[in-house]
Amino acid sequence: xxxxxxxxxxxxxxxxxxxxxxxxxxxxxxxxxxxxxxxxxxxxxxxxxxxxxxxxxxxxxxxxxxxxxxxxxxxxxxxxxxxxxxxxxxxxxxxxxxxxxxxxxxxxxxxxxxxxxxxxxxxxxxxxxxxxxxxxxxxxxxxxxxxxxxxxxxxxxxxxxxxxxxxxxxxxxxxxxxxxxxxxxxxxxxxxxxxxxxxxxxxxxxxxxxxxxxxxxxxxxxxxxxxxxxxxxxxxxxxxxxxxxxxxxxxxxxxxxxxxxxxxxxxxxxxxxxxxxxxxxxxxxxxxxxxxxxxxxxxxxxxxxxxxxxxxxxxxxxxxxxxxxxxxxxxxxxxxxxxxxxxxxxxxxxxxxxxxxxxxxxxxxxxxxxxxxxxxxxxxxxxxxxxxxxxxxxxxxxxxxxxxxxxxxxxxxxxxxxxx
Amino acid sequence: xxxxxxxxxxxxxxxxxxxxxxxxxxxxxxxxxxxxxxxxxxxxxxxxxxxxxxxxxxxxxxxxxxxxxxxxxxxxxxxxxxxxxxxxxxxxxxxxxxxxxxxxxxxxxxxxxxxxxxxxxxxxxxxxxxxxxxxxxxxxxxxxxxxxxxxxxxxxxxxxxxxxxxxxxxxxxxxxxxxxxxxxxxxxxxxxxxxxxxxxxxxxxxxxxxxxxxxxxxxxxxxxxxxxxxxxxxxxxxxxxxxxxxxxxxxxxxxxxxxxxxxxxxxxxxxxxxxxxxxxxxxxxxxxxxxxxxxxxxxxxxxxxxxxxxxxxxxxxxxxxxxxxxxxxxxxxxxxxxxxxxxxxxxxxxxxxxxxxxxxxxxxxxxxxxxxxxxxxxxxxxxxxxxxxxxxxxxxxxxxxxxxxxxxxxxxxxxxxxxxxxxxxxxxxxxxxxxxxxxxxxxxxxxxxxxxxxxxxxxxxxxxxxxxxxxxxxx
Numbered sequence: 001x002x003x004x005x006x007x008x009x010x011x012x013x014x015x016x017x018x019x020x021x022x023x024x025x026x027x028x029x030x031x032x033x034x035x036x037x038x039x040x041x042x043x044x045x046x047x048x049x050x051x052x053x054x055x056x057x058x059x060x061x062x063x064x065x066x067x068x069x070x071x072x073x074x075x076x077x078x079x080x081x082x083x084x085x086x087x088x089x090x091x092x093x094x095x096x097x098x099x100x101x102x103x104x105x106x107x108x109x110x111x112x113x114x115x116x117x118x119x120x121x122x123x124x125x126x127x128x129x130x131x132x133x134x135x136x137x138x139x140x141x142x143x144x145x146x147x148x149x150x151x152x153x154x155x156x157x158x159x160x161x162x163x164x165x166x167x168x169x170x171x172x173x174x175x176x177x178x179x180x181x182x183x184x185x186x187x188x189x190x191x192x193x194x195x196x197x198x199x200x201x202x203x204x205x206x207x208x209x210x211x212x213x214x215x216x217x218x219x220x221x222x223x224x225x226x227x228x229x230x231x232x233x234x235x236x237x238x239x240x241x242x243x244x245x246x247x248x249x250x251x252x253x254x255x256x257x258x259x260x261x262x263x264x265x266x267x268x269x270x271x272x273x274x275x276x277x278x279x280x281x282x283x284x285x286x287x288x289x290x291x292x293x294x295x296x297x298x299x300x301x302x303x304x305x306x307x308x309x310x311x312x313x314x315x316x317x318x319x320x321x322x323x324x325x326x327x328x329x330x331x332x333x334x335x336x337x338x339x340x341x342x343x344x345x346x347x348x349x350x351x352x353x354x355x356x357x358x359x360x361x362x363x364x365x366x367x368x369x370x371x372x373x374x375x376x377x378x379x380x381x382x383x384x385x386x387x388x389x390x391x392x393x394x395x396x397x398x399x400x401x402x403x404x405x406x407x408x409x410x411x412x413x414x415x416x417x418x419x420x
Numbered sequence: 421x422x423x424x425x426x427x428x429x430x431x432x433x434x435x436x437x438x439x440x441x442x443x444x445x446x447x448x449x450x451x452x453x454x455x456x457x458x459x460x461x462x463x464x465x466x467x468x469x470x471x472x473x474x475x476x477x478x479x480x481x482x483x484x485x486x487x488x489x490x491x492x493x494x495x496x497x498x499x500x501x502x503x504x505x506x507x508x509x510x511x512x513x514x515x516x517x518x519x520x521x522x523x524x525x526x527x528x529x530x531x532x533x534x535x536x537x538x539x540x541x542x543x544x545x546x547x548x549x550x551x552x553x554x555x556x557x558x559x560x561x562x563x564x565x566x567x568x569x570x571x572x573x574x575x576x577x578x579x580x581x582x583x584x585x586x587x588x589x590x591x592x593x594x595x596x597x598x599x600x601x602x603x604x605x606x607x608x609x610x611x612x613x614x615x616x617x618x619x620x621x622x623x624x625x626x627x628x629x630x631x632x633x634x635x636x637x638x639x640x641x642x643x644x645x646x647x648x649x650x651x652x653x654x655x656x657x658x659x660x661x662x663x664x665x666x667x668x669x670x671x672x673x674x675x676x677x678x679x680x681x682x683x684x685x686x687x688x689x690x691x692x693x694x695x696x697x698x699x700x701x702x703x704x705x706x707x708x709x710x711x712x713x714x715x716x717x718x719x720x721x722x723x724x725x726x727x728x729x730x731x732x733x734x735x736x737x738x739x740x741x742x743x744x745x746x747x748x749x750x751x752x753x754x755x756x757x758x759x760x761x762x763x764x765x766x767x768x769x770x771x772x773x774x775x776x777x778x779x780x781x782x783x784x785x786x787x788x789x790x791x792x793x794x795x796x797x798x799x800x801x802x803x804x805x806x807x808x809x810x811x812x813x814x815x816x817x818x819x820x821x822x823x824x825x826x827x828x829x830x831x832x833x834x835x836x837x838x839x840x841x842x843x844x845x846x847x848x849x850x851x852x853x854x855x856x857x858x859x860x861x862x863x864x865x866x867x868x869x870x871x872x873x874x875x876x877x878x879x880x881x882x883x884x885x886x887x888x889x890x891x892x893x894x895x
């Protein structure tokens with residue numbers, strides 16, 4: 001009797017397996033093939049042309065396999081699932097993302113370089129040599145991530161922001177996209193390594209609803225490009241870089257930015273960040289960073305929350321114990337799911353910020369202008385976002401993301417997923 | 421082509437299964453396997469199919485010759501010819517550079533090697549055929565008179581490229597007229613899915629971590645990079661390699677065994693949880709079992725085994741075992757490294773260990789095995805010594821261990837899973853599940869869903885993945 005049951009189980013197993021193989025095989029052959037991957041912003045491999053030499057060297061078959069893998073059905077969904085899975089392998093504390101540099105077979109809107117002002121484009125070549133190491137561009141003893149996202153992804157990000165604006169009629173929504181350091185340091189010689197940031201940001205802002213206020217932080221930051229606005233060895237910006245974005249934000253939001261001249265600060269020295277740890281480049285090792293954080297005069301009550309509505313635990317705005325490679329965690333004590341700052345400025349303006357780790361250096365400035373600042377990490381907050389906004393009386397909502405995150409399905413999905 | 425690829429999973433394998441089971445005729449079934457196996461092999465390197473077929477023809481013809489002349493000196497000549505022929509193939513294609521380097525070093529000459537590319541699987545199929553011919557010579561098996569059947573045995577895609585080394589004697593009855601069944605197919609499927617998971621989810625992720633600390637052949641470690649590591653990081657990298665190579669290789673063997681079973685073959689196990697060994701001797705009875713048993717049956721025992729000159733015999737076996745793994749001195753040293761401990765165990769160490777509590781033996785074994793991998797890893801002796809120095813410097817390096825802590829935490833669940841899977845948990849889990857559900861078949865039913873989940877995870881990882889190395893491919 002149990003043998004019969006066993007046999008039935010085995011037959012079922014076989015049938016399930018065969019069906020999966022069949023489905024996968026048939027789907028992969030029958031489904032319409034895309035020519036390009038919007039997500040990776042490159043041409044997908046096409047069926048290779050036959051040649052005798054390609055056949056005998058094994059290249060022909062290898063290319064067929066590449067063609068097959070590149071055109072596998074629902075490729076983008078599989079990749080998104082895979083990166084979700086990989087993020088669950090442990091507790092993610094660092095968020096260093098490595099992206100493919102722009103390919104030669106790049107596809108997408110042709111960049112109209114003639115329209116770009118020279119001031120926006122790459123610097124003239126100054127003879128300095130850089131090299132790409134472990135997908136990071138090491139140049140002048142600094143490390144740079146190379147941006148390569150495509151317009152379709154940017155539009156996808158904008159759509160998510162739009163959806164929030166439309167479901168929060170009483171709330172003023174802002175969007176601030178942060179460029180990468182390389183945007184301001186790249187020379188003509190290496191211009192091919194990354195896509196210009198401003199057109200990509202334009203693409204997003206053009207796709208946003210008109211009532212969403214767009215912050216042109218990139219223009220303000222560019223004016224100060226020769227200052228210490230991004231780290232040499234880490235993928236984040238410094239508090240100074242964040243300050244200029246804050247200045248741009250204030251202009252958009254109708255606020256007066258605090259002046260740094262009169263504010264005390266502390267410094268964490270000898271910071272060797274994520275990009276050093278990735279490349280182990282000796283030049284970077286000899287050019288460490290320091291993390292400056294400002295001690296604002298205004299008193300602030302800082303609270304750490306969790307996914308439960310209304311739960312707040314008093315704490316400190318700066319994680320002063322942070323040191324060494326974790327020095328960036330001084331800001332807001334690192335990437336907590338949700339924190340709140342309440343100030344003495346009883347002006348009725350209460351803002352929520354949706355961010356990834358770049359927002360940590362930015363958020364503290366807002367305590368000079370707002371009654372309440374709630375900071376939500378789009379990657380880790382799993383509470384009821386909309387209910388939280390209501391409960392905290394939020395009337396302004398800022399989505400602040402680095403340009404990579406705004407072009408990555410993982411982040412776009414996370415932001416989308418906040419609204420349950 | 422490799423098993424862990426979308427093309428194999430959704431085009432090659434389904435077609436093979438379809439054609440195989442679309443006929444009841446055992447001859448045609450074997451032909452399906454031959455054609456698909458040659459296609460599989462030729463997919464990577466079409467030109468070397470010729471060598472495979474040539475080598476098979478030679479050994480097949482030879483085996484018939486030997487059988488005809490068994491008992492006479494011709495038989496001896498025949499078997500010597502096969503051994504020499506196959507070793508010559510290895511010398512020409514795999515060890516040419518190594519041999520030339522040693523000759524040049526010894527004689528001060530400057531010969532250059534022919535520099536042929538290494539044909540896929542040559543280390544495996546030459547051993548397949550040597551074992552076959554020697555067994556015919558010894559009268560343990562009857563020569564396979566039908567060339568297609570023999571070719572199928574040699575070229576079977578499940579084990580051709582990366583083992584296990586299938587002894588003809590073990591599958592003699594299954595060469596023709598196998599008894600396939602739903603049960604076998606089903607168990608094969610499950611086994612295959614497990615192997616795929618081990619390779620794609622455990623080994624490939626371990627490989628990324630190995631690459632970060634130890635570099636790899638596409639991105640070799642530089643001395644500056646090594647200098648920037650802490651010794652904990654160096655150890656962690658090595659531990660990751662220990663994990664990678666085990667799950668890579670045993671996963672591949674699992675897939676080979678599973679695939680074989682889908683077609684009615686019952687291959688023997690190639691791994692038996694080697695990291696739970698209590699001695700080095702035991703480790704080599706649990707690691708790459710098919711290789712160890714070949715060296716035992718065809719080198720060690722003919723040399724006299726443990727009856728005479730046992731230490732010399734052991735030395736030869738371990739020298740060759742190391743050398744089989746690669747044409748480079750570090751592999752030989754790795755083999756001899758184990759020889760030292762096997763000799764010590766034989767002399768007195770094993771008796772000592774048996775007196776101590778079991779956990780001492782486990783620790784002893786791991787302490788020898790895991791650091792041993794560093795000898796295996798670096799073919800460049802300078803880098804090898806530098807890395808060993810870093811390992812035993814016990815220093816935090818210029819950057820401390822904060823990044824390592826981050827890396828470990830970011831992979832914590834995965835790491836725990838990998839460590840647990842090194843142990844024989846399958847039976848424990850199966851018993852527990854079946855007990856909880858009060859039914860003997862619950863685990864098997866769950867397996868069906870489990871396979872789907874495993875496949876799902878693996879496909880997701882494989883899509884858009886360019887990095888999918890298999891270490892033993894160099895062999």
